[in-house]
Amino acid sequence: MFILKTESLTKKYGSESQPIYALRDLNMSVEAGEFVAIMGPSGSGKSTALYLMGGLDRPTSGHVWLRDKDITTMNDDALSKVRRESIGFVFQFFNLIPVLTAVENVAMPLILDGVPRPQALERAEAALKQVDLANRASHRPSELSGGQQQRAAIARALAAKPAIILADEPTGNLDSRSSDEVVAVLRRTVDDFGQTLVLVTHDPRVAAHADRIVFIKDGNIVDENRLKGADRAEQIREKLGRVAMSEG
Amino acid sequence: MNNLGQMTLMALRYLNGRRLRTALTTLAIVFGVALIFAINITLPGAIAAFTQSLSSLTGADMTITNVTGASFAPESALPLVQDVEGVAAVTGVLRRSFTLPAIGSELGSATSIEMIGIEPETMQQVRQFTISDGRFLQPDDRGAVVVPAGIAEIAPQIEIGSTFPLISAAGLRTYTVVGFSAEQGSLSQPTLYLNLPDVQAAFGQPGQINTIEIALSPGADAAAVSEAVLAALGDTYIVDGGAAGNEAFAAVQASLLVLNLMGVLALFLGAFLIFNTFRTIVIERRRDLGMLRAIGATRGQITTMILVESLLQGVIGTLIGLLLGYLMASAMIYGLAGVYRSYFSGVSLGITMSAGAVISAVALGLLTALLAGYFPARAAGRISPLDALRPPTPVSVNRATRSSLIVGIVLMVLAIVMLLAGGQTAVGGAVVFLVGMVAAAPGLIMPLARLFSPLLTLWFAREGDLARSNLQRQPGRAAITASTLMIGLAVLILMAAMVLALGQLVNTLADRNFASDVFITPPSISVYNNVLGADASLEDRLRALPEIETVASLRYASSGLDGTRLEVLGIDPATYPQVASLEFSAGSEVESFAALGEGRTAIVTGLAASTLNLEMGDEISLQTANGAQTYRIVGIGEDILTFKLATLFISQANMAADFNKTEDVLLMANFSPGVEDAAGLAAVQTVMADYPQFTVHLTGQYRQTLVDTTSAAFVIFYGLAGLILLPAALGLLNTLTINILERTREIGVIRAVGGSQRQVQRIVTAEALLLGIFGAALGVLAGVAMSYGFIGAFSALGWEVPYIFPVAGIIAAIVVGVLIALFAGILPARSAARLDIIRALQYE
Amino acid sequence: MSVKFTLLALLHQRPMHGYELGKQFSSIMEADWDVKPGQIASTLARMKDGGLVDYEIAESSDAPDRKVYSITDEGRADLELWYRTPEVRDYRLSDTFYIKLVLSILGGPVPPEQVLSAQRRELYQQLHNVTEMLRKTDARKQLPWVLLLESATMHLEADLRWIEMCEAHLPDLKHYTPPKPPPRQRGRPRRHATPERESDGALGGSSEA
């Protein structure tokens, strides 16, 4: 059963005479508990696809189904509610509110949804724990490293227990070590909590964590890679571990 | 909104994060609120004090007076009232409060007194008197007076049996204290009880009373009695009238309105400031807001968030404003008390806290903040979630500004048409012009900045160019700032033009009043209500002097027409033109004065003509002490004493007949040929010694002092302009500061690539100057239009005033504008120059 | 991998029996060593002849082979030199995939896009596997293993980027016509393994892990 599905999703920019298609008839579906990575050259429409899936923008044509609801026909307020309750976003620039502490930032979607502040903060603490940031709860974003900020942003996306998390190059702004931390946290939410996750990335190392990689070019899917589970672990071990010896 | 608490928390944090900006913006509100609050806790108090001083709070169950406040013969009314069912007892009273001469009096610090003439026997049936010492009046007492016991506080020398002189219409009279009443009352206006005939003599109104006091039978229905009394007396009488309106009341209310208008204007400028700041805030926080939208905030929530923030500033600003307002009021009272007293004698200034004053100041402060925050807040709500994720797309500045330029120009053209139409339309035109200028300002920034930058280049060389392009990058904000300055300067020019025009008017009118040689004035020349004048004895004695050739006098009554209060001045059409005249806008001196002698005719002032819509030849039904009478208008004209009041001139004969008044409140006299000023003055003064309520002036000198004081009063206009300019200066400071905060990183780069502190400082100063020049240019245009409109509107009020181009005002405005700009630029320029390069480069 | 220097490095720590050396050999790292006991013995014997190691017979021991080997100064110098000599990686332009790709560009039954795509899928699967391994490995306890996995990850990453780059260049490559081969030249291209060619990164081949 899919959590999210796009149907002939098309987004056109530019004038009528010189249209630029950011997306062209994109059909793609994400299963529950699946971790999908979207890859593709810059300008291929990855972000556009993600934004449309998350109801941040409206398609020129086509539909986005979130479970059984078509979010492309909703009005702005209903769409806001969907974003608040069913979708968690993680962006390249962590986009935390500078004047709020980490835990307050994480609680923001809950508070926007009308959860009383004490409960919201409590749930935010839990989300922070999930990303190993419980000890930084009362720090302002400026007091956190990039990786920590991004993990706080992930906690914010997790806080409302959304149906799906959409992440647009979440490691694009991080060094490789922080990037590994962040993607490990994301993978863990999938493994441990059955979170559904769609992630746009340029980085093969990040994409390699996914269960499936979708390759996009010029606004459409050009290839897809379902990655098999790690049951061949012993095989790798053997292959990697066989050190070629020579006399010498 | 689900969680205002959270919004407030965020707002507080944001505000706290940019403390300087918050402070500057909040100041805008502080200022307007303080002004409005200060005005509303002082003036209404003054009005109340004034009204109270006039109202006759007596211990009687019911009082009856003539609608015009005039006196009347008791026989005509008392018996009729006596017969009404439910009336137990009735007594006739002649009462009046009047200002004491400024010279020392036996009554200590009392500035005015109330004198009540009673018939002791009948009075004691109407109300109870408690005598704390001595005895009450007896019917055959003459010259006996009962004073309030509290008088000992201000005049300790007074005891039973002591005597003191007091002014009267027929010269000084001496009274003997026979008792102290236990009645409480104001010590600044003690109440004296005398026998009715004594008071009638003192006021020159033998056989007259002006109030009937009634005691009701037990169980009688007051409303029914009141109705029955009025039915018996007819509509020339009123029950429990107290103090009906009077001219000072109207004048104070008018000034209250004008001052409040200034407060509102200051708040309006404050709103501009807040608007400006919040626009910047919304631009600055585009990413944060977009992100909030992305994680599910609705448009409404975002709008509310920004509104909460502006409201918070409103709350803080209002609170501080109330405090500052209180201090301002105290200072104002301290500073103005003297001036005020000379104009409106008998009115004392003080702070009166009222719920109304607090509420109106708070409401205005908060509303301003909300309103100013509303548009940026709405714009914030429209931020798309994608704005958090994508680099800002440069908006087409040109298109936006061009459309507002077109709107502005259309408005200005419309305004010019309205201005040329004159009258009240012209005032509308002035306002429309201002709005048009505000709308056009963003579009004018570029061309004007280009126009003025050669000027700057003379001084600033390269930095001037940079400054110009900085402004052009944010034409909207620059325009708002310049508009704020523009309004301030426009008001300055308007005020200058008004002062010029009014000065001119005063001079012209003064020529009319001051044709005589001697001028004899009561303590207060615009309020005659509180004046105790003189009876015919004074005029007779003056005329008897060999040094005097002609004497003319003014008599005073109040009346009404269609519910509007009118002051009525009685003149002798035969003698008056010999010592003074009026500035006629309809009719002529010769014909109108001649016509005044025949039948019931009147000359009205321009203000009266315009407010009551009167023309030459109209017949009006005027309220008099003896019922409505028809008067015909035979001229429209005024002089310096009447130009700000709705006044009617009638003959003294008619005044005696219709208003029962024969008391002179102001006299003018000409010396006989060959009499020296000094000798004539000395002769007049010997007579006047008996009438200390009057002051004698040689007209030439008096004219000068009067013109001077009136002009001095106009200085208040400049004060008001200053009050408006202050927020304008703040606005400039605010914009420059915000500009610098925004460009911190850029300034870091300039410094990093080798710009000197001095150069950075000069860039900012040049920017400030450019804004200042720009604001001044707009201000001059708007100021000329506004002053033309407002002065044109004077004619609609009945004052024909020539429009004098306010050259001095314009020069002052330009100088002030540039100075304000330079001054406002000092701090931001210094802080920009002192930025730490490394930190500036890292500034986010 | 050199058996000789591994033995020298172990002996550098302390003198050991030949038997002990064999056990150390396979347990020191998490890796599997493809080496037979005979190979160790013959290598030791050769090094003894070369003066790199020496041995003495341990009296007390009752093990069948009572030789305890130790490193000589000469051996130590040799070992040090080995440590100090950088290893130069082989650029295998003879790599099968490279040939597949070039041939498919020149024309074949399967277009180069599909060749690239199939290769990429395999590389991603490998990367996925290694990544998962890595995730399950405790870096504090199995550092040598982690280092190896990291190395694999990065090589795979490099290969993937290379494929990405090839994809980006495909439109241009399609117009590529090889120069007419000079009549006398035959056979495969020559191996380029010299360090001077290191900078020739664009031609770098994928290295099989």
Ligand SMILES: Nc1ncnc2c1ncn2[C@@H]1O[C@H](COP(=O)(O)OP(=O)(O)O)[C@@H](O)[C@H]1O
């Ligand atoms: N607001 C916009 N206006 C015009 N074109 C846009 C806009 N946003 C995206 N595009 C175009 O749509 C295409 C896809 O963009 P995007 O989804 O951001 O690509 P990616 O995230 O894969 O790099 C690009 O060609 C880009 O130029």
Ligand SMILES: [Mg+2]
């Ligand atoms: Mg993108």
